[in-house]
Amino acid sequence: MQDLGISILFKGxxxxxxxxxxxxxxxxxxxTIGLSCLFGLLFGMLMLSRRKIAHIFCRIWxxxxxxxxxxxxxYIVYFGFARLFGWDLDGExxxxxxxxxxxxxxxxxxxxxxxTSIPRHQTESAAALGLKKSQIYLHVLIPQTMRRxxxxxxxxxxxxxxxxxxxxxxxxxxxxxxxxxxxxxFYRQPxxxxxxxxxxxxxxxxxxxxxxxxxxxxxxxxx
Amino acid sequence: xxxxxxxxxxxxxxxxxxxxxxxxxxEGFRTLDEIKASGKLVIGLFSDKKPFGYIDETGEYQGYDVxxxxxxxxxxxxxxxxxxxxxPNRIEFLQSFKVDIVLANFTYTEERATQVDFALPYMKVxxxxxxxxxxxxxxxxxxxxxTLIVSKGTTAETFFEKNYPEVKLAKxxxxxxxxxxxxxxxxxxxxxxxxxxxAWAIENPGFTVGIESLGSLDTINPAVSKGNETLLAWIxxxxxxxxxxxxxxxxxxxxxxxxxxxxxxADSLVVEGGEL
Numbered sequence: 249m250q251d252l253g254i255s256i257l258f259k260g261x262x263x264x265x266x267x268x269x270x271x272x273x274x275x276x277x278x279x280t281i282g283l284s285c286l287f288g289l290l291f292g293m294l295m296l297s298r299r300k301i302a303h304i305f306c307r308i309w310x311x312x313x314x315x316x317x318x319x320x321x322x323y324i325v326y327f328g329f330a331r332l333f334g335w336d337l338d339g340e341x342x343x344x345x346x347x348x349x350x351x352x353x354x355x356x357x358x359x360x361x362x363x364t365s366i367p368r369h370q371t372e373s374a375a376a377l378g379l380k381k382s383q384i385y386l387h388v389l390i391p392q393t394m395r396r397x398x399x400x401x402x403x404x405x406x407x408x409x410x411x412x413x414x415x416x417x418x419x420x421x422x423x424x425x426x427x428x429x430x431x432x433x434f435y436r437q438p439x440x441x442x443x444x445x446x447x448x449x450x451x452x453x454x455x456x457x458x459x460x461x462x463x464x465x466x467x468x469x470x471x
Numbered sequence: 472x473x474x475x476x477x478x479x480x481x482x483x484x485x486x487x488x489x490x491x492x493x494x495x496x497x498e499g500f501r502t503l504d505e506i507k508a509s510g511k512l513v514i515g516l517f518s519d520k521k522p523f524g525y526i527d528e529t530g531e532y533q534g535y536d537v538x539x540x541x542x543x544x545x546x547x548x549x550x551x552x553x554x555x556x557x558x559p560n561r562i563e564f565l566q567s568f569k570v571d572i573v574l575a576n577f578t579y580t581e582e583r584a585t586q587v588d589f590a591l592p593y594m595k596v597x598x599x600x601x602x603x604x605x606x607x608x609x610x611x612x613x614x615x616x617x618t619l620i621v622s623k624g625t626t627a628e629t630f631f632e633k634n635y636p637e638v639k640l641a642k643x644x645x646x647x648x649x650x651x652x653x654x655x656x657x658x659x660x661x662x663x664x665x666x667x668x669x670a671w672a673i674e675n676p677g678f679t680v681g682i683e684s685l686g687s688l689d690t691i692n693p694a695v696s697k698g699n700e701t702l703l704a705w706i707x708x709x710x711x712x713x714x715x716x717x718x719x720x721x722x723x724x725x726x727x728x729x730x731x732x733x734x735x736x737a738d739s740l741v742v743e744g745g746e747l
Contacts, residue, residue, distance in 0.1 A: 260528025323563070330567035334499075417644075419554055419569070425518075428647045429526045429555075432519030438675065441651045 253439040257447060262430050269426035270451050272340075276422065277409040277455075279344055284351025284408070285401070291356025292363060293385070306356070313353040319414050321346045326418040339420035343412070351408055358400045362393040395470045402463040406456045423448060500568050500696035503705050511552045512544045515570035518555035519647050522670060522730045523576045536574040538722045539593060539693075543572070546709060557645050559624035562586050565696045572706070573694045576664065578626045580689075588697055590706040591745025592690030593719055598627055599665030600682040601653070601672050608660045609681040614638040620658035622649045627662040630686050653678075664689075666740055670730040690742065707745065714744020 257263055295306045326342040329335040337345070366389055374384045416425035427444045434440040506512055516536055517524030524534040532540075532553050544551035554570050561577060564570045565587045578596065579589050600619075602608040608617075615637040621627045623642045631638050641658045643649040650671065653661040661668065665683055672680045693710075695702050713719065723737045731740075 261530045262528055265526075265530055327560075327563045327567040327569070330569060336568070417557065417560065419556065419564075421518075421555060425555070428519045428645060431647050431651075432521055432525045433528060438654050441647070441654075 253437065253443040254447075256430065256434045256437065256440055257443065259433075262433075265426050266423060266430070266447070266451075269421060269423035270455070272420065273409070273412050273422040273424075274455060276340065276343055276347070276412050276415065276420070277405075280347040280351055280408055280412075281405045283344070283348040284355045284404075287348065287352040288355025288359055289390075291352050292359030295356060295360040296363060306353075310353045310357055313350045318346060318350060318411055319417060321349065322414060322418050339415060339418040342418055343415045343420060347408055347411070351404065354404055355401065358397055358404065359393060362396040362400075363389055365396055366392050398463055398466055402459050406459055409456055409459075410452065423451060500699040500702075501571055502699065503701040506571055506702065507547060507549060510549050512547055512549045513552045513554055513569075513571045514540045514543070515554045515556045515561065515564045515573040515575055516540060517557075517575045517646075518553075519645065520576065520667075522726050523667075524574070533726065535594070535722055535726045536576060538726050539719075540572075540574050542713070542718065543706070543709060547705075558622050559644060561624070561694075565694060568696055571695065571699075571702060576667075576691055577694050578664065578689045579692050580626060580629070582629075583694075586697065587694045588699060588703050589692040589694050590703055591710045592692045592742045592747065593710060593745070594666075594691040594740055595742050595747065596664040596666050596689050596691060596740070597684040598630060598662055598682075598686045598689075599668040599680050600660050600662045600685065601668040601678050601680045602660035603656075604677055604679050606659060607679055607681045611635055611638075611682060611685060614660060617659040618657075620649050620652050620661040622646050622663060625663055626686070626689060627664075631662065634686075666727075666731075670727075673730070673732060688747075690747065710745045714746070717743060719743050 257266065291306060291309075294302050297303065322342060325346050326337060326339060329337060329342075370388055370392075371384055374388045379387070412422060413424045415422055416428075421429075427448045431441050431444050501509070516532060517534070518526050518532070520534070522534050524532065524536045527533045537553075540551055540553065554564065556564050556570075556573070556575060558575075561573050561575055562583065565573055573587070577583075577589075579592065583589070600608055600611070600614075608614060611634075614631075614635065616639070618639045618641050619631060620641045620643065621631065623644055628640065628642060631640060641652060643652055646663070646667075649661060649663070652658055654675070660681075662685075665680070665685075668680050669683070672678050693706050695706070719741045720737055720743070723741050727737075727740070728735075
């Protein structure tokens with residue numbers, strides 16, 4: 249009772265566990281963001297395809313992602329798949345699947361937007377020069393797209409980082425869950441929650457801040 | 472465009488493959504023999520609900536439920552694999568066969584019994600209502616028109632919805648959040664199992680349990696997936712056997728005594744051998 253509130257974070261291995269939780273959060277976010285960029289590129293290109301069916305396919309995917317809360321998707325993949333199909337995925341795998349499913353569509357849509365913002369005459373000029381479709385993408389469109397894309401992609405990345413807090417509901421002990429477990433140990437101390445959540449706030453800030461710094465630097469360099 | 476078509480065809484093929492897999496497998500719960508063979512007993516526990524299931528500062532699971540979980544694993548000769556869960560998804564974990572047993576302060580209700588199978592009880596409780604001393608609630612009728620904090624998926628939620636529809640309920644996802652809401656004054660009172668609020672009130676000066684026993688006497692039981700008879704029978708056998716050695720009194724002394732204080736009567740909570 250006499251303890252200063254913040255000291256509860258340093259009792260025993262609490263702090264190490266909090267850092268372990270932060271690593272889980274980070275690892276999950278980084279894997280998801282990486283995969284989302286990769287698949288998002290394909291998704292964006294597919295959205296621009298002239299094939300009607302590809303367009304409808306992307307549209308449906310994007311709408312599902314936009315209107316379904318991520319928590320519902322997590323429950324479907326973690327509990328629903330096990331119940332219906334007998335696929336016993338662990339929490340982290342389920343989370344990667346769901347967040348990549350979400351990130352791919354959103355990133356794809358951003359990439360589509362960036363691609364279409366590049367004047368059409370560039371594609372046509374490149375084609376006139378004899379470049380193949382893949383070469384046009386690789387040498388003309390993608391490099392320019394990257395620059396226009398960056399601010400929005402960073403924004404999406406920080407949103408993904410923050411949304412990973414939901415995975416505590418499917419048995420992944422990330423930083424927020426560890427925090428709640430620490431509060432659970434000390435619920436006799438009314439200010440425990442304040443200190444723990446305050447430190448978690450700082451940790452999220454420390455994770456997201458470098459992203460915006462990087463974005464700002466790159467934007468300046470490319471401007 | 473040819474490449475894109477290929478990608479699209481690949482995606483279609485993958486989807487088809489997945490749907491084939493769907494029909495191929497239909498996994499269920501693990502029987503007692505399967506658990507023994509795997510060498511692991513997967514038990515769903517609370518990880519932030521002292522003194523029943525929580526993680527202490529050394530990073531170890533502790534509490535009344537955990538004490539039993541350890542013993543079950545030990546008697547089965549396997550290692551315990553704890554899975555952390557929250558009140559709203561306890562049934563979900565069993566129905567999706569993610570855990571073999573739930574030992575998470577799981578109160579028996581008839582509605583739940585249609586979804587999971589309960590073993591013999593190892594504890595008994597009624598509901599309690601805790602409120603600040605400055606505006607103490609001593610009768611449930613006092614709550615009419617006021618806000619009562621409950622945790623989603625708990626007995627308190629269904630009890631008040633059914634019997635006191637005029638009470639406004641503020642529902643929270645976890646116990647941690649519910650208690651914080653009460654401390655922050657986001658409600659007039661909080662209701663959950665009396666054991667829980669009694670312990671909490673002792674540790675939070677300024678709050679008192681004005682209603683100590685509300686609703687019918689409930690029991691807390693281990694639960695298994697619906698139809699897992701071999702495991703259920705073994706747990707029941709085990710609880711009867713443990714009753715003979717007064718195991719749950721020892722459990723109470725080890726995990727709950729500190730919380731309820733020296734004067735509390737263990738027999739008001741503990742159930743031995745599954746007999747009320």
